[in-house]
Amino acid sequence: MKTNKLTPYLFLLPGLIILGxxxxxxxxxxxxxxxxxxxxIADAEFVGTTNYENLFQDDLFWKTLTNTFIYxxxxxxxxxxxxxxxxxxxxxxxxxxxFFRSAYYIPVVTSLVVAGIAWDWVYKENGLLNYxxxxxxxxxxxxxxxxxxxxxxxxxxxxxxxxxxxxYMIIYLAGLQSIPNDLYEAADIDGANWxxxxxxxxxxxxxxxxxxxxxxxxxxxMKVFEEIYIMTGGxxxxxxxxxxxxxxxxxxxxxxxxxxxxxxxxxxxxxxVLSIINIKFMGKDNTA
Amino acid sequence: xKKKSLISLLLIIAMLVMSACGNGDDSSxxxxxxxxxxxSEEATIEFWTMQLKPTFxxxxxxxxxxxxxxxxNIKVKWLDVPAADLSQKILTAVSSNSAPDVVxxxxxxxxxxxxxxxLVNMDxxxxxxxxxxxxxxxWEANQINGTTFAIPWYLSTEVxxxxxxxxxxxxxxxxxxxxxxxxxxxxxxxxVKEETGKYGYFPSLDLSLxxxxxxxxxxxxxxxxxxxxxxxxDAGLEAFEYFTELYQxxxxxxxxxxxxxxxxxxMYQAGQVATFMGSQFIxxxxxxxxxxxxxxxxxxxxxxxxxxxxxxxxxxxxxxxxESKEAAVKFALFLTNAENxxxxxxxxxxxxxxxxxxxxxxFTEAGEDxxxxxxxxxxxxxQLDESELLIKPMDNxxxxxxxxxxxxxxxxxxxxxxxxxxxxxxxxxNEILSK
Numbered sequence: 001m002k003t004n005k006l007t008p009y010l011f012l013l014p015g016l017i018i019l020g021x022x023x024x025x026x027x028x029x030x031x032x033x034x035x036x037x038x039x040x041i042a043d044a045e046f047v048g049t050t051n052y053e054n055l056f057q058d059d060l061f062w063k064t065l066t067n068t069f070i071y072x073x074x075x076x077x078x079x080x081x082x083x084x085x086x087x088x089x090x091x092x093x094x095x096x097x098x099f100f101r102s103a104y105y106i107p108v109v110t111s112l113v114v115a116g117i118a119w120d121w122v123y124k125e126n127g128l129l130n131y132x133x134x135x136x137x138x139x140x141x142x143x144x145x146x147x148x149x150x151x152x153x154x155x156x157x158x159x160x161x162x163x164x165x166x167x168y169m170i171i172y173l174a175g176l177q178s179i180p181n182d183l184y185e186a187a188d189i190d191g192a193n194w195x196x197x198x199x200x201x202x203x204x205x206x207x208x209x210x211x212x213x214x215x216x217x218x219x220x221x222m223k224v225f226e227e228i229y230i231m232t233g234g235x236x237x238x239x240x241x242x243x244x245x246x247x248x249x250x251x252x253x254x255x256x257x258x259x260x261x262x263x264x265x266x267x268x269x270x271x272x273v274l275s276i277i278n279i280k281f282m283g284k285d286n287t288a
Numbered sequence: 289x290k291k292k293s294l295i296s297l298l299l300i301i302a303m304l305v306m307s308a309c310g311n312g313d314d315s316s317x318x319x320x321x322x323x324x325x326x327x328s329e330e331a332t333i334e335f336w337t338m339q340l341k342p343t344f345x346x347x348x349x350x351x352x353x354x355x356x357x358x359x360x361n362i363k364v365k366w367l368d369v370p371a372a373d374l375s376q377k378i379l380t381a382v383s384s385n386s387a388p389d390v391v392x393x394x395x396x397x398x399x400x401x402x403x404x405x406x407l408v409n410m411d412x413x414x415x416x417x418x419x420x421x422x423x424x425x426x427w428e429a430n431q432i433n434g435t436t437f438a439i440p441w442y443l444s445t446e447v448x449x450x451x452x453x454x455x456x457x458x459x460x461x462x463x464x465x466x467x468x469x470x471x472x473x474x475x476x477x478x479x480v481k482e483e484t485g486k487y488g489y490f491p492s493l494d495l496s497l498x499x500x501x502x503x504x505x506x507x508x509x510x511x512x513x514x515x516x517x518x519x520x521x522d523a524g525l526e527a528f529e530y531f532t533e534l535y536q537x538x539x540x541x542x543x544x545x546x547x548x549x550x551x552x553x554x555m556y557q558a559g560q561v562a563t564f565m566g567s568q569f570i571x572x573x574x575x576x577x578x579x580x581x582x583x584x585x586x587x588x589x590x591x592x593x594x595x596x597x598x599x600x601x602x603x604x605x606x607x608x609x610x611e612s613k614e615a616a617v618k619f620a621l622f623l624t625n626a627e628n629x630x631x632x633x634x635x636x637x638x639x640x641x642x643x644x645x646x647x648x649x650x651f652t653e654a655g656e657d658x659x660x661x662x663x664x665x666x667x668x669x670x671q672l673d674e675s676e677l678l679i680k681p682m683d684n685x686x687x688x689x690x691x692x693x694x695x696x697x698x699x700x701x702x703x704x705x706x707x708x709x710x711x712x713x714x715x716x717x718n719e720i721l722s723k
Contacts, residue, residue, distance in 0.1 A: 040380075125542065232546050233546055252376055
């Protein structure tokens with residue numbers, strides 16, 4: 001009988017080994033490095049909490065952290081709500097619907113470098129966006145989307161949202177297709193209209209998926225990097241620089257690996273807390 | 289309870305397995321082929337370049353084949369790495385004790401490694417007579433704290449590219465009005481903007497370029513022993529005021545503050561900029577925008593009252609971890625000898641760092657059918673004697689550069705006056721330099 005009890009855990013072992021190698025071990029290693037002055041070449045020396053003390057005194061750290069939260073607040077609601085409607089739209093049994101599903105998904109599989117460069121053209125002073133706004137008489141002179149401290153971070157956010165919509169749409173689509181049809185049939189019998197069916201059946205049934213998407217998009221927003229690296233380089237004047245970009249610069253440009261690890265640990269803790277809050281508040285009634 | 293302890297046990301086992309993997313004997317990371325080299329012992333050396341495939345595959349493979357023929361006991365394994373990934377890859381390799389034996393790096397990044405004693409000292413590894421075969425300024429560009437950490441490979445000096453059509457459109461004479469000084473550039477920027485709505489001048493400010501502009505305008509960055517900032521002077525203020533005025537009057541593209549060099553080349557290729565310094569992109573312009581290329585006139589780099597011009601150096605380093613130091617240095621010297629460098633220069637508009645190669649008429653005489661690409665090469669070679677590495681490798685360079693860039697950005701964006709921004713930069717530099 002003992003072997004029977006052990007068997008399930010043996011099945012888990014390969015997964016645990018992989019998680020151990022690629023998740024837990026690097027995490028512990030990063031935590032250890034955050035207590036050292038490691039520069040990737042010389043041996044690491046233990047410096048205690050010095051890196052954390054320096055980090056909390058660094059104005060740029062606080063600025064990038066603030067930018068990260070701005071990013072989070074801007075991106076997550078859009079990535080949670082808009083894909084629901086896209087999923088509802090592409091869940092219709094219409095001719096050629098496969099084309100629309102693919103079309104929304106294309107940004108997901110587009111390389112961020114290509115997307116970044118393409119959006120760069122959209123945002124340029126004489127780019128597509130200013131051109132359209134100009135002919136619609138909305139603006140009188142071009143807006144410097146990526147080169148103004150007021151707009152740069154928001155312009156990059158749009159790209160993150162554009163790129164993520166299709167991905168989350170697919171998750172919701174899977175959710176929609178798992179909703180039993182009899183619920184809609186029952187709603188029909190009760191005389192519910194389309195909107196009532198969406199708000200009383202579809203959205204409640206989708207809540208577990210909303211939770212997943214919220215957590216996933218929050219984590220994605222917290223660790224945004226490539227868009228910023230490609231489109232603004234964190235500028236102008238750090239106005240679009242996020243925490244991960246800051247970590248990257250400290251680690252790979254300045255070789256302050258210990259210090260960067262400390263910032264990484266802070267990022268990890270924030271993400272962990274956000275995920276727990278999400279699960280507590282959104283997950284309690286939806287343990288599907 | 290039993291279940292919990294079983295899970296814990298499994299986790300501990302998993303962690304132990306992982307730790308064992310991580311702390312394995314690093315020497316096993318290297319192939320076992322390396323033995324004492326240089327003499328007649330067998331050696332296999334690994335050579336990393338920065339984004340030379342596929343354009344220069346034949347050339348590099350040819351050099352390797354020639355080297356292996358001359359040194360049958362040494363084998364060279366070549367790996368080409370994308371430029372953007374090179375610093376990360378080399379750092380990872382060095383930190384896991386599996387560094388390649390010969391690597392192509394730029395002086396700034398190489399100096400960071402040298403500062404951590406990760407590179408072979410070339411003053412000791414290269415015979416004095418061999419050292420003299422290189423352009424003096426290029427050899428000295430690879431020195432930090434008195435030691436030479438690399439062998440110079442290829443060079444370039446600053447050459448401006450000018451779009452003749454935009455000059456003509458603005459009513460300027462491309463032969464006479466092409467800017468040589470910062471003041472000229474400002475005048476061209478004003479006229480071109482007024483007459484055409486385009487940009488006359490696009491100065492890049494990323495990386496070390498702000499510092500270079502300041503030195504060219506006559507500012508000393510630090511005192512002689514490099515312990516204090518010295519740029520808070522009339523010349524330094526002039527530099528800050530100059531770029532602030534150009535930016536706020538919309539005479540230079542806004543991308544000057546956020547774009548890397550890709551923006552400058554993009555805008556020049558799109559015919560929106562009359563003059564910029566980026567002659568290293570001439571082949572790219574030829575391929576992407578043949579019309580603009582035909583209209584391009586190369587000219588001497590823009591400078592300030594100091595008359596200084598800068599050279600860029602690409603170099604070859606040998607990481608200290610190599611087990612085949614002699615073979616690695618031998619290959620580095622072979623790769624950078626006059627003959628091989630001359631051949632390389634004929635494939636792309638770069639200048640060799642070997643003095644003998646530079647004496648070839650290829651760098652001094654323009655034929656009647658000379659194209660812009662030939663003119664760039666000749667112009668670049670002609671000003672080599674008066675060019676030097678303006679920003680010498682220094683400790684905490686990246687922080688210093690960033691502090692200056694942030695300060696000038698504050699002034700250009702109008703958050704501070706140029707003097708306030710200069711004061712901020714001075715305070716930041718003094719703090720960094722005192723570390």
